[in-house]
Amino acid sequence: MDLMHEEIGGFFEFGLSGLNQFPYPNATQYNSARSAFYDLLKNTFIEKLWMPRFICDSMIDPLIRLGVEICFYDLNPDFSPILPEILIPNEYLLYVNYFGLCTSIQREILKKYPAEQIIFDHSQAFFVKPFDCFATIYSPRKFLPVAEGGLLFTSQNIVPKYYERSAEEMVKQYQHGLLRTVSTAAHAYNVFQDNENAFEDCLPRKISKITEQMLESFDYANFKEKRLKNFKFLHSHLSRYNQLEVNIEDIESPLTYPLLLDKKISNILIQSKIYTPTYWLDSLKRVTRGGVENNFISNATHLICDQRYGEKEMQFQIDKVQDYLK
Template sequence: MDFSHDEIGGFFEFGLSRLNQFPYPIAMQYNSARSAFYDLLKNTFIEKLWIPRFICDSMIEPLNLLGVEICFYDLNSDFSPILPEVLMPNEYLLYVNYFGLCTSVQRRILRKYSGKQIIFDHSQAFFVQPLDCYATVYSPRKFLPVAEGGLLVTNQNIVPEYYKRTAEEMVKQYEHALLRSVSTATHAYNIFQHNEKAFEDCLPREISKITGQMLESFDYASFKEQRLKNFKLLHSQLGEFNQLKVNIEDIESPLTYPLLLDKKLSNMLIQSKIYTPTYWLDSLKRVTKDSFENNFISNVTHLICDQRYGEKEMQFQINKVQECLK
């Protein structure tokens, strides 16, 4: 007999409760932000795009693959773009909400240029809702305990055509996360690095059912609240040392607490098992030595503020930073 329904009975499969709080139900879902970006470019025939020099190489690869003309721009010290006064009708602009700190800059961009020519990259600003623009790209895995994921929000008529993935590939992608949960980050790090290589291919692929279930299971409101609370605590005690000017009232989705000093503290903090991330060293080859971007990349320390942690962990980081500054 041919049954059209799902299997019944047998051993239990992986499953999670559905809280139904996922904030972007209309978004198209991909295995990575770069594949979402690739699909947007492929289906909308953008021919010329302004992009920041301070950006990951992975976002440049889709442009090269599809033959899109690239115009690079620099940033001011508040992450605002240095651009022509007018965008020509055939030109589009990609702007990144850096570390979730730049929503006010985005609003200024929309006051200056037509939203129909603007693509916002919210890979580092997951909790910032889409603004009135051409398209918005998200990367859930930078904010959530998922091993993959990219979201595309746009009014453009796009029907994703996904390349195939095997069930075994989808499961293996979570190996490092599961291993860390029963061991340590150090133990799982090599597997994490191996799994990251899977994202070097920017061709669009569908997220796994595992990731789909997880995205529906999170308490997003509490995640956002805890990140903000952690960020504000770090800033309250380290803001006086921070050379990066932070408008604390304008922040709703911090990725990290970027502490800009005269030198990085990352190596010293790692010795205390504070695993500070590094972002976009590959963009150093595109920026000038005397630029804001070069200074930022070379001297910023990204303190951890995500929802896994609370006041105790924030104070531990603060104490270690203050020890380094003595």
């Protein structure tokens, strides 16, 4: 008798219809982008890496754990990197496609430096396809209603050795999304924070079957189109106020609409239940006081442009911003 066959009958399990449109089926999957980064570093024995000062601590932690030498670099106002003219053979460069706005800068980097020494972080640029370079890292949960996920493309032959996770842990990480569905974001926020803190351990773990099913269930073309439409609608009304130069023709994967003013207005918008995210306050200790990154962290407000919303919600945000600026 075959005791290893799949279970038959009983109560129904979680299940979604698969559209099979997941754009990155060949990526190596992890539970987070930082664990993908950790596994890349561990298996390729990188000894020295140029890193932007403007990046979250979660991407610095794997370097510290593995003893990789870090050389920090600054950014220009357009997010282009300030780097040496050449990279010596044992140096690597990591560059972030900030908020999905920097694809043209990535092309310029590839013209200047050897592709085999470049790592691109697409955690904020999910719909930008991987370039032909040393590695590209993605974080689906910043763009999709999944509670975890990290994707790795690399020219190196890496076979991940995943650390174990309990079934209960995999289910618990979706609690905040379920709570928000039946209640409010405010009600679920503390649970969301607890789940975010669980990612501080950057050891590589495999994503759950819940996440695998969800990633196969989304209409990605529709999501991408809605984000672009929302971003362009916001830009058409707010560009005259925005101190950040945006090349609207080169954008294909916006994370947010970063509105750079003389001060951040997130607290004002939150009063109207517009929950604008804040990015990388933890990098303030690294960036130059009074520099480009410090100004951006302190004075940029990230308006919402994701696929859950349409013109009505974009106009509501625009009205609130314009009311403040009157």
